[in-house]
Amino acid sequence: MSKNFYNPSHEGIRITHPMAVYGFYRKYRTIVEIALLIAFFLFPWIKINGFPAILIDIPHRRFSLFGLQFWGHDTPMLFFVMASFSMGIVFATSAWGRVWCGWACPQTVFIGAIFRKIESFVEGGHIARIKLRKAPFHKEKLIKKTVKWSLFFLTSAVISHTILAYFAGAENLVSMIAISPFKNWAVFLTTGIVTIVVMLNFGWFREQLCISICPYGRLQSVLMDENSLAIIYDEKRGEPRKGLQPKTEEPGDCINCYKCVAVCPTGIDIRKGLQMECIACTACIDACDTVMATVKKPKGLIRYESENGLRGRPSGFWRIKNMIYLGLVSACLIGLASYISNRPDLDITVLRAQESPYRVITKSREEPLISNHYTLNLKNQSFHEIEVDIKHAEDSRNKGIEIIAPTYPEMIAPGKTTKNHFFITFPKSLLSEKGQLNFQLHIAATSNNKTTRNYIKELTLAGPVK
Ligand code: SF4
Numbered sequence: 154m155s156k157n158f159y160n161p162s163h164e165g166i167r168i169t170h171p172m173a174v175y176g177f178y179r180k181y182r183t184i185v186e187i188a189l190l191i192a193f194f195l196f197p198w199i200k201i202n203g204f205p206a207i208l209i210d211i212p213h214r215r216f217s218l219f220g221l222q223f224w225g226h227d228t229p230m231l232f233f234v235m236a237s238f239s240m241g242i243v244f245a246t247s248a249w250g251r252v253w254c255g256w257a258c259p260q261t262v263f264i265g266a267i268f269r270k271i272e273s274f275v276e277g278g279h280i281a282r283i284k285l286r287k288a289p290f291h292k293e294k295l296i297k298k299t300v301k302w303s304l305f306f307l308t309s310a311v312i313s314h315t316i317l318a319y320f321a322g323a324e325n326l327v328s329m330i331a332i333s334p335f336k337n338w339a340v341f342l343t344t345g346i347v348t349i350v351v352m353l354n355f356g357w358f359r360e361q362l363c364i365s366i367c368p369y370g371r372l373q374s375v376l377m378d379e380n381s382l383a384i385i386y387d388e389k390r391g392e393p394r395k396g397l398q399p400k401t402e403e404p405g406d407c408i409n410c411y412k413c414v415a416v417c418p419t420g421i422d423i424r425k426g427l428q429m430e431c432i433a434c435t436a437c438i439d440a441c442d443t444v445m446a447t448v449k450k451p452k453g454l455i456r457y458e459s460e461n462g463l464r465g466r467p468s469g470f471w472r473i474k475n476m477i478y479l480g481l482v483s484a485c486l487i488g489l490a491s492y493i494s495n496r497p498d499l500d501i502t503v504l505r506a507q508e509s510p511y512r513v514i515t516k517s518r519e520e521p522l523i524s525n526h527y528t529l530n531l532k533n534q535s536f537h538e539i540e541v542d543i544k545h546a547e548d549s550r551n552k553g554i555e556i557i558a559p560t561y562p563e564m565i566a567p568g569k570t571t572k573n574h575f576f577i578t579f580p581k582s583l584l585s586e587k588g589q590l591n592f593q594l595h596i597a598a599t600s601n602n603k604t605t606r607n608y609i610k611e612l613t614l615a616g617p618v619k
Pocket residue numbers: 386391406407408409410411412413414424440441444454455
């Protein structure tokens with residue numbers, strides 16, 4: 154068993170107490186973690202186009218993503234968003250290995266940047282933590298464990314409320330907090346359960362999720378190949394390890410100090426080769442580089458490298474597999490952009506009513522009028538109310554064409570669909586020999602910010618053949 158494990162057999166899982174590490178990658182990972190945490194906690198509060206940067210309102214089936222608003226029925230949009238994200242991760246894995254796990258996965262970020270920091274603050278360095286864990290229960294242990302788990306609970310409560318804000322909106326979160334939990338017991342109970350799950354996951358289960366549950370961890374072996382970047386120990390340079398080499402041989406650069414194992418959050422020894430448990434957190438690179446600097450050897454005994462690179466072969470980034478993944482990511486993004494640019498706020502369907510295509514209205518001493526009956530189906534796809542009115546061009550009014558639409562103008566609520574009837578009447582003399590008349594129906598949609606967009610629908614009005 155590695156030195157930094159506490160693994161009581163009755164628990165069945167491995168709890169690690171990794172040593173703190175400092176170095177080049179640790180510095181940049183800290184910057185990335187802070188940026189990601191700020192984004193996580195602020196996104197529900199930031200408004201873009203009047204809506205939260207991210208909103209996943211499942212009960213009302215509406216979603217907001219950095220200024221884009223879409224509904225549950227916008228299946229192509231949901232598909233393109235999810236496909237772009239999934240294909241982006243597949244491409245990144247093929248090119249740069251588990252870069253997502255090491256740098257951006259919430260599991261890694263929350264544990265490394267918050268929960269382990271709290272633990273070290275309360276219980277001390279990794280040796281002190283292991284000693285405390287193995288020690289029998291006494292007053293100091295009870296106090297430290299109580300303080301640590303209380304801080305874990307408070308942090309988890311903040312995280313679970315932020316998660317709630319993503320689903321309910323920040324304003325709703327504030328009003329829910331302001332009222333008694335018993336008036337909103339379902340939300341209160343759900344948030345309580347999420348708090349407990351978050352606390353146990355980040356505070357206790359930790360990287361075991363990456364090793365035994367996360368499906369992406371299992372998928373990586375399929376997605377990566379000998380050209381993918383991974384965190385690799387340079388065996389040729391490091392072996393035989395100092396102190397373990399035959400007397401006749403010169404030792405390699407590895408001084409067998411076990412620092413790379415002591416800092417590993419999953420408790421593996423990277424010198425045994427690429428392993429599924431490695432979440433590419435870069436801690437062993439920093440630890441080993443510090444050791445190499447101390448023994449005055451070049452850095453990079455453990456480094457980002459591909460298997461081909463390690464063998465001195467070229468590792469091509471622009472290989473067919475990567476090109477296909479990149480092509481699929483680009484296709485998904487182009488599909489998303491095209492769907493967004495072509496998606497109007499108002500979805501309009503004009504259908505001829507199902508009874509006879511026209512009626513002839515005859516009045517004494519006047520030219521007969523033809524009446525066509527239509528239904529207008531409108532879907533408000535925006536997050537604003539829209540006032541809809543239907544009109545026709547001025548010149549068609551001069552020709553005696555009239556629209557009879559008693560229900561318009563009509564106000565349509567966000568996400569709602571309406572269906573109304575209207576009639577178009579016109580003098581029989583306007584019909585062609587085939588009994589047809591081309592007509593442009595103008596639909597004016599005014600949103601509550603007073604912007605008006607005009608939609609034109611081409612109709613072929615029908616009447617008796619001459
Ligand atoms: S930290 Fe470097 S030198 Fe020390 S055991 Fe690991 S690989 Fe060897």
